[in-house]
Amino acid sequence: MDEHGTCGHHDHAHGDHAHGHGHGPVRTADLVARAERLAQDLGLQFTALRRRTLEVVAEEGRPLGAYDIAERLSAPGKRVAAVSVYRALDFLTEHGLVHRIASRNAFVPCEHGHGAGESAVFLICRSCGSVDETISAEIERSLDRTLAQAGFKPASRIVEIEGECGACQGRGEASRTEPC
Amino acid sequence: MDEHGTCGHHDHAHGDHAHGHGHGPVRTADLVARAERLAQDLGLQFTALRRRTLEVVAEEGRPLGAYDIAERLSAPGKRVAAVSVYRALDFLTEHGLVHRIASRNAFVPCEHGHGAGESAVFLICRSCGSVDETISAEIERSLDRTLAQAGFKPASRIVEIEGECGACQGRGEASRTEPC
DNA sequence: GTCCGGCCTGTTACAGTGTAACGACCGGGC
């Protein structure tokens, strides 16, 4: 829980330090700002626990389990129970700040701020464990067509592709476990 | 496990009795035959446990959890442990006889016998719990394009849509819990 | 001020999901 201490945490708001593992187009500060705006607009409470949970998920370069998050949030003498993390994650996922990766039982920060209707495609690398979130209007359209044809009224969509990311393909197949 | 007896089970092999709620084109006998052929061709063992597991999954009209399957396979004095079911399910999923529904931690019989490359789209009804498996070349294509563009080499795909099936839309929204 | 009600969090307990490890059994190949 302190092995990420080398990069400085979150007190000074500089722009684009790549955070080492390089996955990080997710700017933690941006995500937090988005959450604060959202809470402001909708009259919701962006509490300290929710904020810290969002930060932990955003800092990590790979999907994190709820218990992992709880561990990172805990300090000697002040442990955070997983159930609290689940509640915070409920809030964050409901408002599109983090996404749940169903095939991994884990959570990633949202990289897009897509509208409610837009659903994401998650590219999960088996080698490095990184998850990339992309949006494709084309996939959306073909899905809609197929669903309409089947007379099915969609409420939520899950599209998760497992495979090998571009970086890992270049780099000796399934050699490394680190995301780049 | 006998409350579905009204539809006649699987002894006469006629083609398209729609099974009422329409989810049930999975003919258990067909699936078992397919498994036996597959085992024959590849030199695999389609054991009694694997067969019974496949049958249980195929008979049910909705996704079944591994522990549910274990329960159905158990008899007084002869209980089947969940871990055994998991191993059987590993075999069955590896060879495309059943599919895992990641968002439900549950398993459904394959309704198609699609080739290895083809991935399925699962339509999961929130009202009745039924799962319909469809294949769309169009979705496949748009996915392939998006993946190629991202430089991502896919290995397996998960597409699960939650919503309301056609039958349940006609029938008073989220009223019934039974698939027809 | 006090009371009340909503919301969030801490805590405990528990159910559900999945895997590791070991041993036994059974099938062929030698």
Next chain:
DNA sequence: GCCCGGTCGTTACACTGTAACAGGCCGGAC
């Protein structure tokens, strides 16, 4: 006979998720 691979039974355990209850906090009603 022996060995070897695959399957299965059994135990134990880790991980994931939720229910239920209690306490704190805060803003509004009175």
